[in-house]
Amino acid sequence: MFSNYLIGLREGLEASLVVCILIAYLVKTDRRDALKPIWTGIGVAVALALGFGCALEFGSQELTFQAQEALGGSLSILAVGLVTWMVFWMRRTARHLRSELHGRLDAALAMGTGALVATAFLAVGREGLETALFVWASVHAASDGTPRPLLGVALGLLTAVLLGWLFYRGALRINLSKFFTYTGAMLVVVAAGVLAYGFHDLQEADFLPGLNDKAFDISGTIPPDSWYGTLLKGILNFQPDPTILQVTVWLLYLVPTLALFFAPARTAREAVGDRA
Numbered sequence: 001m002f003s004n005y006l007i008g009l010r011e012g013l014e015a016s017l018v019v020c021i022l023i024a025y026l027v028k029t030d031r032r033d034a035l036k037p038i039w040t041g042i043g044v045a046v047a048l049a050l051g052f053g054c055a056l057e058f059g060s061q062e063l064t065f066q067a068q069e070a071l072g073g074s075l076s077i078l079a080v081g082l083v084t085w086m087v088f089w090m091r092r093t094a095r096h097l098r099s100e101l102h103g104r105l106d107a108a109l110a111m112g113t114g115a116l117v118a119t120a121f122l123a124v125g126r127e128g129l130e131t132a133l134f135v136w137a138s139v140h141a142a143s144d145g146t147p148r149p150l151l152g153v154a155l156g157l158l159t160a161v162l163l164g165w166l167f168y169r170g171a172l173r174i175n176l177s178k179f180f181t182y183t184g185a186m187l188v189v190v191a192a193g194v195l196a197y198g199f200h201d202l203q204e205a206d207f208l209p210g211l212n213d214k215a216f217d218i219s220g221t222i223p224p225d226s227w228y229g230t231l232l233k234g235i236l237n238f239q240p241d242p243t244i245l246q247v248t249v250w251l252l253y254l255v256p257t258l259a260l261f262f263a264p265a266r267t268a269r270e271a272v273g274d275r276a
Contacts, residue, residue, distance in 0.1 A: 011156075038119075
């Protein structure tokens with residue numbers, strides 16, 4: 001449940017910040033007439049994300065078991081790729097997000113209503129589609145037959161909306177760069193578990209070999225239905241009897257990704273010096 005709460009919080013807060021920046025800029029520049037097109041674009045983006053999530057969930061139920069596992073595994077790998085790109089992108093641009101959005105909004109204001117709707121739709125829609133895909137993959141990986149994974153996502157999104165409103169009202173100030181760094185690192189750990197589970201799905205679909213080649217089996221020590229087994233699965237997508245391929249994929253993704261994520265950022269001046 002915690003991992004899904006983190007996903008909802010992290011992804012939802014990005015979208016909330018985008019909305020807050022757009023709305024606050026229009027209010028500050030006395031362009032309240034442009035608020036309606038912005039809210040229209042936001043509403044369409046949210047509806048698209050919800051529709052995409054429903055299509056993934058209900059569409060997959062009509063497939064055979066093998067097809068469901070193949071789809072789940074493929075989309076899990078795609079979701080991890082997208083969220084990894086997003087985590088690194090946000091780490092690099094968090095400090096400049098406000099000025100970047102202001103520039104886009106100024107250009108849209110000059111072009112008219114349609115451009116305003118498109119600007120809000122694209123700014124929020126990308127976050128919404130990424131969130132829907134990663135949430136679906138994570139809930140699929142952490143599914144334990146209870147509504148707890150979805151409840152975690154819902155609580156995370158509600159928290160993100162509340163934080164966004166507090167940012168807008170000026171009642172809350174935090175270092176966004178540090179916030180996205182810490183939550184990004186935790187999200188990489190969650191993504192590693194989703195990726196490993198995705199490869200396990202492909203093994204169950206007979207797309208990849210090695211389903212019966214277990215790296216270890218500690219089900220007797222950490223029963224999957226115990227409270228601590230459930231906790232580990234909810235936080236880290238932990239599996240007490242993973243295959244060799246799952247463990248290999250988990251390590252090959254987690255270790256280099258975290259190393260790159262925490263590596264000191266290179267400045268443009270250093271990059272020019274290297275090329276010279």
